[in-house]
Amino acid sequence: MSTFLTTAERALQGLTRSFVDELIPWEVEAELNRGEIPEDVAKGQKERARELGLTSINMSERLGGPGYSMLSQVLIQEQTGRVTNALGWVVSTGPSWIEEVATDHQIEKWVRPTVDGDIHECYAITEEGVGSDVDGIEATARRDDDGYVLNGVKWHVTSANLASYVFFQAKLTDGPNTGRHVLFFVDMDTPGVECVRIPEYSHTYSHHHWEMKFTEVRVPAENLVGSEGDGMSFAHAWFRYERLMIAARCCGAAERLIEEATAFAEGREAYGSKIADYQAIQFMLADSLTELWAARLMTYETARAIDAGVDVKVQHAQCSMAKLYASEMANRVADRAVQVFGGRGFMRENVAERFYRELRVDRIWEGTSEIQRLIIADQLRKRGVVPLT
Numbered sequence: 001m002s003t004f005l006t007t008a009e010r011a012l013q014g015l016t017r018s019f020v021d022e023l024i025p026w027e028v029e030a031e032l033n034r035g036e037i038p039e040d041v042a043k044g045q046k047e048r049a050r051e052l053g054l055t056s057i058n059m060s061e062r063l064g065g066p067g068y069s070m071l072s073q074v075l076i077q078e079q080t081g082r083v084t085n086a087l088g089w090v091v092s093t094g095p096s097w098i099e100e101v102a103t104d105h106q107i108e109k110w111v112r113p114t115v116d117g118d119i120h121e122c123y124a125i126t127e128e129g130v131g132s133d134v135d136g137i138e139a140t141a142r143r144d145d146d147g148y149v150l151n152g153v154k155w156h157v158t159s160a161n162l163a164s165y166v167f168f169q170a171k172l173t174d175g176p177n178t179g180r181h182v183l184f185f186v187d188m189d190t191p192g193v194e195c196v197r198i199p200e201y202s203h204t205y206s207h208h209h210w211e212m213k214f215t216e217v218r219v220p221a222e223n224l225v226g227s228e229g230d231g232m233s234f235a236h237a238w239f240r241y242e243r244l245m246i247a248a249r250c251c252g253a254a255e256r257l258i259e260e261a262t263a264f265a266e267g268r269e270a271y272g273s274k275i276a277d278y279q280a281i282q283f284m285l286a287d288s289l290t291e292l293w294a295a296r297l298m299t300y301e302t303a304r305a306i307d308a309g310v311d312v313k314v315q316h317a318q319c320s321m322a323k324l325y326a327s328e329m330a331n332r333v334a335d336r337a338v339q340v341f342g343g344r345g346f347m348r349e350n351v352a353e354r355f356y357r358e359l360r361v362d363r364i365w366e367g368t369s370e371i372q373r374l375i376i377a378d379q380l381r382k383r384g385v386v387p388l389t
Protein backbone atom coordinates (compact mmCIF):
# COMPACT_ATOMS: atom_id res chain seq x y z
CA MET A 1 0.00 0.00 0.00
CA SER A 2 1.25 3.44 -0.83
CA THR A 3 1.95 6.08 1.75
CA PHE A 4 0.19 9.37 2.42
CA LEU A 5 -3.40 8.22 2.58
CA THR A 6 -5.82 9.51 5.18
CA THR A 7 -7.47 7.15 7.64
CA ALA A 8 -10.73 7.39 5.68
CA GLU A 9 -8.97 6.61 2.40
CA ARG A 10 -7.24 3.59 3.90
CA ALA A 11 -10.57 2.38 5.28
CA LEU A 12 -12.19 2.65 1.84
CA GLN A 13 -9.23 0.86 0.28
CA GLY A 14 -9.46 -1.90 2.91
CA LEU A 15 -13.21 -2.30 2.51
CA THR A 16 -12.90 -2.67 -1.27
CA ARG A 17 -9.99 -5.06 -0.89
CA SER A 18 -12.05 -7.33 1.36
CA PHE A 19 -14.92 -7.25 -1.13
CA VAL A 20 -12.61 -8.11 -4.03
CA ASP A 21 -11.15 -10.96 -1.97
CA GLU A 22 -14.69 -12.41 -1.97
CA LEU A 23 -14.78 -12.24 -5.80
CA ILE A 24 -11.40 -13.86 -6.46
CA PRO A 25 -12.51 -17.46 -5.66
CA TRP A 26 -14.97 -17.27 -8.60
CA GLU A 27 -12.35 -16.48 -11.24
CA VAL A 28 -11.66 -20.01 -12.46
CA GLU A 29 -15.36 -20.86 -12.67
CA ALA A 30 -15.88 -17.71 -14.75
CA GLU A 31 -12.89 -18.53 -16.96
CA LEU A 32 -14.13 -22.02 -17.71
CA ASN A 33 -17.78 -20.96 -18.23
CA ARG A 34 -17.56 -18.16 -20.77
CA GLY A 35 -17.23 -15.56 -18.05
CA GLU A 36 -20.39 -16.65 -16.21
CA ILE A 37 -20.76 -17.50 -12.54
CA PRO A 38 -23.97 -18.84 -10.93
CA GLU A 39 -26.78 -16.31 -11.19
CA ASP A 40 -27.48 -16.21 -7.44
CA VAL A 41 -23.79 -15.61 -6.71
CA ALA A 42 -23.62 -12.77 -9.24
CA LYS A 43 -26.80 -11.27 -7.77
CA GLY A 44 -25.38 -11.54 -4.25
CA GLN A 45 -22.17 -9.78 -5.33
CA LYS A 46 -24.17 -6.98 -6.90
CA GLU A 47 -26.22 -6.50 -3.73
CA ARG A 48 -23.09 -6.56 -1.57
CA ALA A 49 -21.44 -3.93 -3.78
CA ARG A 50 -24.51 -1.76 -3.35
CA GLU A 51 -24.50 -2.21 0.46
CA LEU A 52 -20.83 -1.21 0.60
CA GLY A 53 -21.36 1.98 -1.45
CA LEU A 54 -19.49 0.53 -4.42
CA THR A 55 -22.22 1.09 -7.02
CA SER A 56 -21.75 4.00 -9.42
CA ILE A 57 -18.68 5.13 -7.53
CA ASN A 58 -18.06 8.05 -9.89
CA MET A 59 -21.49 9.64 -9.64
CA SER A 60 -22.14 12.77 -7.60
CA GLU A 61 -24.32 12.97 -4.53
CA ARG A 62 -26.69 15.25 -6.45
CA LEU A 63 -27.43 12.34 -8.76
CA GLY A 64 -27.68 9.86 -5.90
CA GLY A 65 -24.09 8.58 -6.08
CA PRO A 66 -21.50 8.47 -3.28
CA GLY A 67 -19.65 11.63 -4.41
CA TYR A 68 -16.17 10.20 -3.93
CA SER A 69 -13.04 12.21 -4.65
CA MET A 70 -10.98 11.14 -7.68
CA LEU A 71 -8.35 9.67 -5.38
CA SER A 72 -10.97 7.58 -3.57
CA GLN A 73 -12.22 6.30 -6.92
CA VAL A 74 -8.69 5.38 -7.90
CA LEU A 75 -8.25 3.49 -4.63
CA ILE A 76 -11.44 1.54 -5.27
CA GLN A 77 -10.64 0.80 -8.90
CA GLU A 78 -7.15 -0.30 -8.03
CA GLN A 79 -8.61 -3.01 -5.83
CA THR A 80 -11.10 -4.12 -8.50
CA GLY A 81 -8.12 -4.56 -10.83
CA ARG A 82 -6.88 -7.41 -8.60
CA VAL A 83 -9.54 -9.81 -9.87
CA THR A 84 -9.69 -11.33 -13.37
CA ASN A 85 -12.59 -12.06 -15.74
CA ALA A 86 -14.16 -8.61 -15.16
CA LEU A 87 -15.69 -9.84 -11.91
CA GLY A 88 -14.61 -6.47 -10.51
CA TRP A 89 -16.96 -4.71 -12.90
CA VAL A 90 -19.70 -5.30 -10.36
CA VAL A 91 -18.23 -2.08 -8.92
CA SER A 92 -19.90 0.07 -11.53
CA THR A 93 -19.01 3.45 -12.99
CA GLY A 94 -21.87 5.32 -14.62
CA PRO A 95 -21.65 8.11 -17.18
CA SER A 96 -20.34 10.75 -14.74
CA TRP A 97 -19.49 13.14 -17.60
CA ILE A 98 -23.18 13.62 -18.26
CA GLU A 99 -24.02 15.57 -15.13
CA GLU A 100 -23.33 19.00 -16.61
CA VAL A 101 -25.51 18.51 -19.68
CA ALA A 102 -28.22 15.98 -18.91
CA THR A 103 -31.78 17.34 -18.96
CA ASP A 104 -34.23 16.55 -16.16
CA HIS A 105 -35.91 14.05 -18.47
CA GLN A 106 -32.61 12.29 -19.21
CA ILE A 107 -31.71 12.20 -15.54
CA GLU A 108 -35.02 10.64 -14.58
CA LYS A 109 -35.22 8.18 -17.47
CA TRP A 110 -31.62 6.95 -17.74
CA VAL A 111 -29.16 8.48 -15.31
CA ARG A 112 -30.80 7.84 -11.93
CA PRO A 113 -31.73 4.22 -12.67
CA THR A 114 -28.10 3.76 -13.78
CA VAL A 115 -26.79 5.29 -10.56
CA ASP A 116 -29.07 2.96 -8.60
CA GLY A 117 -27.62 0.01 -10.49
CA ASP A 118 -31.00 -0.94 -12.02
CA ILE A 119 -30.04 -0.38 -15.67
CA HIS A 120 -26.75 -0.21 -17.58
CA GLU A 121 -25.35 1.72 -20.49
CA CYS A 122 -22.93 0.92 -23.29
CA TYR A 123 -21.02 3.05 -25.78
CA ALA A 124 -21.15 2.83 -29.58
CA ILE A 125 -18.42 5.07 -30.98
CA THR A 126 -15.86 2.85 -32.77
CA GLU A 127 -16.58 1.61 -36.30
CA GLU A 128 -15.00 -0.93 -38.63
CA GLY A 129 -13.04 1.79 -40.43
CA VAL A 130 -12.38 4.11 -37.47
CA GLY A 131 -11.13 3.67 -33.92
CA SER A 132 -8.36 6.01 -32.81
CA ASP A 133 -9.31 8.77 -35.22
CA VAL A 134 -12.82 9.23 -33.81
CA ASP A 135 -13.41 12.29 -35.96
CA GLY A 136 -13.58 9.98 -38.99
CA ILE A 137 -16.76 8.13 -37.97
CA GLU A 138 -19.29 7.52 -40.72
CA ALA A 139 -22.42 6.97 -38.61
CA THR A 140 -25.03 9.60 -39.41
CA ALA A 141 -27.81 11.53 -37.72
CA ARG A 142 -30.44 13.16 -39.92
CA ARG A 143 -32.93 15.68 -38.64
CA ASP A 144 -36.53 14.57 -38.98
CA ASP A 145 -39.63 16.46 -37.76
CA ASP A 146 -39.29 16.46 -33.97
CA GLY A 147 -36.22 14.24 -33.75
CA TYR A 148 -33.39 12.46 -35.54
CA VAL A 149 -32.90 9.37 -37.66
CA LEU A 150 -29.72 7.41 -36.94
CA ASN A 151 -27.76 5.07 -39.18
CA GLY A 152 -24.42 3.31 -38.77
CA VAL A 153 -22.54 0.17 -37.82
CA LYS A 154 -20.54 0.13 -34.60
CA TRP A 155 -17.87 -2.28 -33.39
CA HIS A 156 -16.67 -3.53 -30.00
CA VAL A 157 -19.73 -2.25 -28.07
CA THR A 158 -18.76 -3.42 -24.60
CA SER A 159 -21.49 -4.73 -22.28
CA ALA A 160 -24.12 -4.43 -25.01
CA ASN A 161 -25.60 -7.76 -23.91
CA LEU A 162 -26.27 -6.34 -20.44
CA ALA A 163 -27.26 -2.79 -21.41
CA SER A 164 -30.68 -1.14 -21.53
CA TYR A 165 -29.45 1.84 -23.53
CA VAL A 166 -26.53 2.82 -25.70
CA PHE A 167 -24.73 6.11 -26.27
CA PHE A 168 -24.56 6.39 -30.04
CA GLN A 169 -22.13 8.86 -31.63
CA ALA A 170 -22.70 10.13 -35.17
CA LYS A 171 -22.21 13.07 -37.50
CA LEU A 172 -25.03 15.35 -38.62
CA THR A 173 -25.97 15.19 -42.29
CA ASP A 174 -28.11 18.32 -42.44
CA GLY A 175 -28.96 21.60 -40.74
CA PRO A 176 -26.61 24.37 -39.60
CA ASN A 177 -24.30 21.92 -37.80
CA THR A 178 -23.78 19.55 -40.72
CA GLY A 179 -20.66 17.39 -40.26
CA ARG A 180 -20.47 17.99 -36.51
CA HIS A 181 -20.63 15.25 -33.87
CA VAL A 182 -23.74 14.38 -31.92
CA LEU A 183 -24.34 11.88 -29.15
CA PHE A 184 -27.69 10.25 -28.32
CA PHE A 185 -29.30 8.10 -25.69
CA VAL A 186 -30.80 5.18 -27.60
CA ASP A 187 -32.86 2.50 -25.87
CA MET A 188 -31.64 -0.91 -26.92
CA ASP A 189 -35.16 -2.00 -27.84
CA THR A 190 -35.70 0.88 -30.27
CA PRO A 191 -36.77 -0.43 -33.70
CA GLY A 192 -33.77 -0.59 -36.06
CA VAL A 193 -31.20 -1.36 -33.34
CA GLU A 194 -29.73 -4.85 -33.80
CA CYS A 195 -26.83 -7.04 -32.80
CA VAL A 196 -25.07 -8.17 -35.97
CA ARG A 197 -22.40 -10.34 -34.42
CA ILE A 198 -20.97 -11.37 -31.04
CA PRO A 199 -17.27 -11.91 -31.74
CA GLU A 200 -14.96 -13.84 -29.41
CA TYR A 201 -12.16 -11.86 -27.73
CA SER A 202 -8.96 -12.86 -25.93
CA HIS A 203 -10.49 -12.47 -22.50
CA THR A 204 -13.35 -14.50 -21.03
CA TYR A 205 -15.93 -11.98 -19.82
CA SER A 206 -19.68 -12.17 -19.34
CA HIS A 207 -19.71 -8.67 -20.85
CA HIS A 208 -19.75 -9.15 -24.61
CA HIS A 209 -18.56 -6.72 -27.26
CA TRP A 210 -21.23 -6.58 -29.96
CA GLU A 211 -21.03 -5.40 -33.50
CA MET A 212 -24.22 -3.34 -33.75
CA LYS A 213 -26.20 -2.00 -36.65
CA PHE A 214 -28.45 1.04 -36.46
CA THR A 215 -30.87 1.26 -39.39
CA GLU A 216 -33.23 4.24 -39.67
CA VAL A 217 -33.43 4.43 -35.87
CA ARG A 218 -35.82 7.22 -34.89
CA VAL A 219 -35.18 9.04 -31.64
CA PRO A 220 -36.90 12.16 -30.28
CA ALA A 221 -34.88 15.37 -29.91
CA GLU A 222 -34.98 14.91 -26.12
CA ASN A 223 -32.52 12.00 -26.56
CA LEU A 224 -29.78 14.33 -27.81
CA VAL A 225 -26.98 14.74 -25.25
CA GLY A 226 -26.15 18.44 -24.86
CA SER A 227 -26.27 20.39 -28.10
CA GLU A 228 -25.53 19.58 -31.71
CA GLY A 229 -21.74 19.63 -32.11
CA ASP A 230 -20.97 18.65 -28.51
CA GLY A 231 -20.39 14.95 -29.26
CA MET A 232 -16.61 14.94 -29.25
CA SER A 233 -16.21 16.86 -26.00
CA PHE A 234 -18.12 14.15 -24.12
CA ALA A 235 -15.87 11.47 -25.56
CA HIS A 236 -12.83 13.39 -24.31
CA ALA A 237 -14.21 13.75 -20.79
CA TRP A 238 -14.96 10.05 -20.63
CA PHE A 239 -11.56 9.06 -22.09
CA ARG A 240 -9.79 11.14 -19.45
CA TYR A 241 -11.68 9.50 -16.61
CA GLU A 242 -11.46 5.96 -17.94
CA ARG A 243 -7.75 6.25 -18.75
CA LEU A 244 -7.00 7.07 -15.12
CA MET A 245 -9.18 4.19 -13.95
CA ILE A 246 -7.40 1.81 -16.33
CA ALA A 247 -4.12 2.94 -14.76
CA ALA A 248 -5.55 2.20 -11.32
CA ARG A 249 -6.81 -1.25 -12.31
CA CYS A 250 -3.45 -2.08 -13.90
CA CYS A 251 -1.76 -1.25 -10.59
CA GLY A 252 -4.14 -3.61 -8.80
CA ALA A 253 -3.49 -6.36 -11.33
CA ALA A 254 0.28 -5.93 -10.98
CA GLU A 255 0.03 -6.06 -7.19
CA ARG A 256 -1.88 -9.34 -7.31
CA LEU A 257 0.53 -10.81 -9.86
CA ILE A 258 3.58 -9.90 -7.81
CA GLU A 259 2.02 -11.32 -4.64
CA GLU A 260 1.03 -14.57 -6.35
CA ALA A 261 4.34 -14.99 -8.19
CA THR A 262 6.35 -14.28 -5.03
CA ALA A 263 4.33 -16.80 -3.01
CA PHE A 264 4.82 -19.40 -5.73
CA ALA A 265 8.55 -18.72 -5.95
CA GLU A 266 8.88 -19.19 -2.18
CA GLY A 267 7.20 -22.59 -2.36
CA ARG A 268 8.59 -23.99 -5.59
CA GLU A 269 11.86 -25.90 -5.52
CA ALA A 270 14.23 -26.64 -8.39
CA TYR A 271 17.78 -27.99 -8.23
CA GLY A 272 17.55 -28.26 -4.44
CA SER A 273 16.58 -24.64 -3.69
CA LYS A 274 13.50 -22.49 -3.68
CA ILE A 275 13.32 -20.71 -7.02
CA ALA A 276 12.94 -17.49 -4.98
CA ASP A 277 16.58 -17.98 -3.99
CA TYR A 278 17.72 -17.61 -7.59
CA GLN A 279 18.64 -14.09 -8.66
CA ALA A 280 17.06 -14.57 -12.09
CA ILE A 281 13.69 -14.91 -10.33
CA GLN A 282 14.43 -12.21 -7.75
CA PHE A 283 15.27 -9.70 -10.46
CA MET A 284 11.97 -10.27 -12.24
CA LEU A 285 10.09 -9.72 -8.98
CA ALA A 286 12.21 -6.72 -8.00
CA ASP A 287 11.74 -5.00 -11.37
CA SER A 288 8.00 -5.67 -11.18
CA LEU A 289 7.65 -4.22 -7.69
CA THR A 290 9.68 -1.13 -8.58
CA GLU A 291 7.62 -0.45 -11.68
CA LEU A 292 4.37 -1.01 -9.79
CA TRP A 293 5.36 1.58 -7.23
CA ALA A 294 6.23 4.11 -9.92
CA ALA A 295 2.91 3.52 -11.71
CA ARG A 296 0.96 3.77 -8.47
CA LEU A 297 2.59 7.07 -7.50
CA MET A 298 1.78 8.51 -10.95
CA THR A 299 -1.80 7.31 -10.73
CA TYR A 300 -2.44 8.62 -7.22
CA GLU A 301 -0.73 11.92 -8.01
CA THR A 302 -2.82 12.41 -11.15
CA ALA A 303 -5.98 11.80 -9.12
CA ARG A 304 -4.84 14.25 -6.46
CA ALA A 305 -4.15 16.88 -9.12
CA ILE A 306 -7.67 16.45 -10.50
CA ASP A 307 -9.12 16.78 -7.00
CA ALA A 308 -7.06 19.97 -6.57
CA GLY A 309 -8.59 21.38 -9.78
CA VAL A 310 -5.53 21.41 -12.02
CA ASP A 311 -6.01 22.73 -15.58
CA VAL A 312 -8.03 20.29 -17.70
CA LYS A 313 -5.35 20.05 -20.42
CA VAL A 314 -2.78 19.11 -17.80
CA GLN A 315 -5.25 16.52 -16.48
CA HIS A 316 -5.61 15.17 -20.01
CA ALA A 317 -1.84 14.73 -20.43
CA GLN A 318 -1.35 13.27 -16.96
CA CYS A 319 -4.18 10.76 -17.38
CA SER A 320 -2.53 9.69 -20.64
CA MET A 321 0.88 9.35 -18.96
CA ALA A 322 -0.61 7.31 -16.11
CA LYS A 323 -2.49 5.02 -18.52
CA LEU A 324 0.47 4.61 -20.83
CA TYR A 325 2.92 3.77 -18.08
CA ALA A 326 0.64 1.65 -15.89
CA SER A 327 -0.77 -0.44 -18.75
CA GLU A 328 2.66 -1.16 -20.21
CA MET A 329 4.01 -1.87 -16.73
CA ALA A 330 1.20 -4.34 -15.99
CA ASN A 331 1.84 -6.17 -19.26
CA ARG A 332 5.53 -6.53 -18.41
CA VAL A 333 4.64 -7.75 -14.92
CA ALA A 334 2.17 -10.31 -16.31
CA ASP A 335 4.78 -11.59 -18.75
CA ARG A 336 7.32 -12.04 -15.93
CA ALA A 337 4.71 -13.68 -13.69
CA VAL A 338 3.95 -16.26 -16.39
CA GLN A 339 7.70 -16.96 -16.55
CA VAL A 340 7.98 -17.38 -12.77
CA PHE A 341 5.07 -19.85 -12.78
CA GLY A 342 6.69 -21.88 -15.57
CA GLY A 343 4.32 -24.37 -17.25
CA ARG A 344 1.53 -23.53 -14.80
CA GLY A 345 1.66 -19.97 -16.08
CA PHE A 346 0.32 -21.24 -19.40
CA MET A 347 -2.79 -22.84 -17.86
CA ARG A 348 -6.08 -21.00 -17.92
CA GLU A 349 -6.66 -21.87 -14.27
CA ASN A 350 -3.58 -19.80 -13.39
CA VAL A 351 -4.00 -16.14 -12.52
CA ALA A 352 -0.90 -15.07 -14.48
CA GLU A 353 -2.17 -16.70 -17.67
CA ARG A 354 -5.51 -14.92 -17.38
CA PHE A 355 -3.98 -11.53 -16.64
CA TYR A 356 -1.45 -12.05 -19.46
CA ARG A 357 -4.36 -12.15 -21.90
CA GLU A 358 -6.66 -9.72 -20.16
CA LEU A 359 -4.20 -6.88 -19.62
CA ARG A 360 -3.26 -6.72 -23.29
CA VAL A 361 -6.32 -4.68 -24.15
CA ASP A 362 -5.36 -1.97 -21.67
CA ARG A 363 -2.73 -0.91 -24.20
CA ILE A 364 -5.47 -0.62 -26.84
CA TRP A 365 -8.85 0.54 -25.55
CA GLU A 366 -9.65 4.09 -24.48
CA GLY A 367 -6.80 5.12 -26.78
CA THR A 368 -3.85 2.95 -27.76
CA SER A 369 -0.38 3.48 -26.28
CA GLU A 370 0.59 5.27 -29.49
CA ILE A 371 -2.34 7.69 -29.15
CA GLN A 372 -1.41 8.36 -25.50
CA ARG A 373 2.11 9.23 -26.65
CA LEU A 374 0.74 11.63 -29.26
CA ILE A 375 -1.38 13.38 -26.62
CA ILE A 376 1.55 13.61 -24.21
CA ALA A 377 3.94 14.92 -26.87
CA ASP A 378 1.37 17.48 -28.03
CA GLN A 379 0.97 18.84 -24.50
CA LEU A 380 4.74 18.80 -23.95
CA ARG A 381 5.26 20.96 -27.04
CA LYS A 382 2.48 23.36 -26.01
CA ARG A 383 3.25 23.68 -22.29
CA GLY A 384 6.75 22.45 -21.59
CA VAL A 385 7.96 19.98 -19.00
CA VAL A 386 7.33 21.79 -15.74
CA PRO A 387 3.50 22.14 -15.78
CA LEU A 388 3.06 18.51 -16.73
CA THR A 389 5.28 16.85 -14.14
Ligand SMILES: Cc1cc2nc3c(=O)[nH]c(=O)nc-3n(C[C@H](O)[C@H](O)[C@H](O)COP(=O)(O)OP(=O)(O)OC[C@H]3O[C@@H](n4cnc5c(N)ncnc54)[C@H](O)[C@@H]3O)c2cc1C
Binds near residue numbers: 364367371374
Ligand atom coordinates in the same frame (compact mmCIF):
# COMPACT_ATOMS: atom_id res chain seq x y z
C1 LIG B 1 -12.23 -5.41 -25.94
C2 LIG B 1 -12.51 -4.07 -26.55
C3 LIG B 1 -13.58 -3.33 -26.08
C4 LIG B 1 -13.90 -2.09 -26.65
N1 LIG B 1 -15.00 -1.40 -26.22
C5 LIG B 1 -15.44 -0.33 -26.92
C6 LIG B 1 -16.70 0.28 -26.61
O1 LIG B 1 -17.41 -0.12 -25.67
N2 LIG B 1 -17.13 1.28 -27.40
C7 LIG B 1 -16.40 1.76 -28.43
O2 LIG B 1 -16.85 2.69 -29.10
N3 LIG B 1 -15.17 1.23 -28.73
C8 LIG B 1 -14.69 0.19 -28.01
N4 LIG B 1 -13.47 -0.39 -28.31
C9 LIG B 1 -12.69 0.15 -29.41
C10 LIG B 1 -11.35 0.72 -28.99
O3 LIG B 1 -11.50 1.95 -28.33
C11 LIG B 1 -10.48 0.82 -30.25
O4 LIG B 1 -10.17 -0.52 -30.66
C12 LIG B 1 -9.21 1.61 -30.05
O5 LIG B 1 -9.49 2.96 -29.83
C13 LIG B 1 -8.28 1.49 -31.26
O6 LIG B 1 -8.96 1.71 -32.45
P1 LIG B 1 -8.84 0.65 -33.65
O7 LIG B 1 -9.05 -0.69 -33.10
O8 LIG B 1 -9.73 1.08 -34.76
O9 LIG B 1 -7.35 0.76 -34.14
P2 LIG B 1 -6.73 1.87 -35.18
O10 LIG B 1 -7.18 3.20 -34.78
O11 LIG B 1 -7.03 1.41 -36.55
O12 LIG B 1 -5.20 1.67 -34.89
C14 LIG B 1 -4.46 0.56 -35.38
C15 LIG B 1 -3.00 0.76 -34.99
O13 LIG B 1 -2.52 1.98 -35.57
C16 LIG B 1 -2.00 2.83 -34.56
N5 LIG B 1 -2.24 4.22 -34.90
C17 LIG B 1 -3.42 4.79 -35.28
N6 LIG B 1 -3.25 6.11 -35.48
C18 LIG B 1 -1.94 6.37 -35.23
C19 LIG B 1 -1.13 7.55 -35.28
N7 LIG B 1 -1.65 8.73 -35.59
N8 LIG B 1 0.17 7.45 -34.95
C20 LIG B 1 0.72 6.26 -34.61
N9 LIG B 1 0.00 5.11 -34.56
C21 LIG B 1 -1.30 5.16 -34.87
C22 LIG B 1 -2.73 2.41 -33.28
O14 LIG B 1 -2.00 2.78 -32.14
C23 LIG B 1 -2.82 0.91 -33.47
O15 LIG B 1 -1.59 0.34 -33.09
C24 LIG B 1 -13.11 -1.59 -27.72
C25 LIG B 1 -12.02 -2.35 -28.17
C26 LIG B 1 -11.73 -3.57 -27.61
C27 LIG B 1 -10.58 -4.36 -28.14
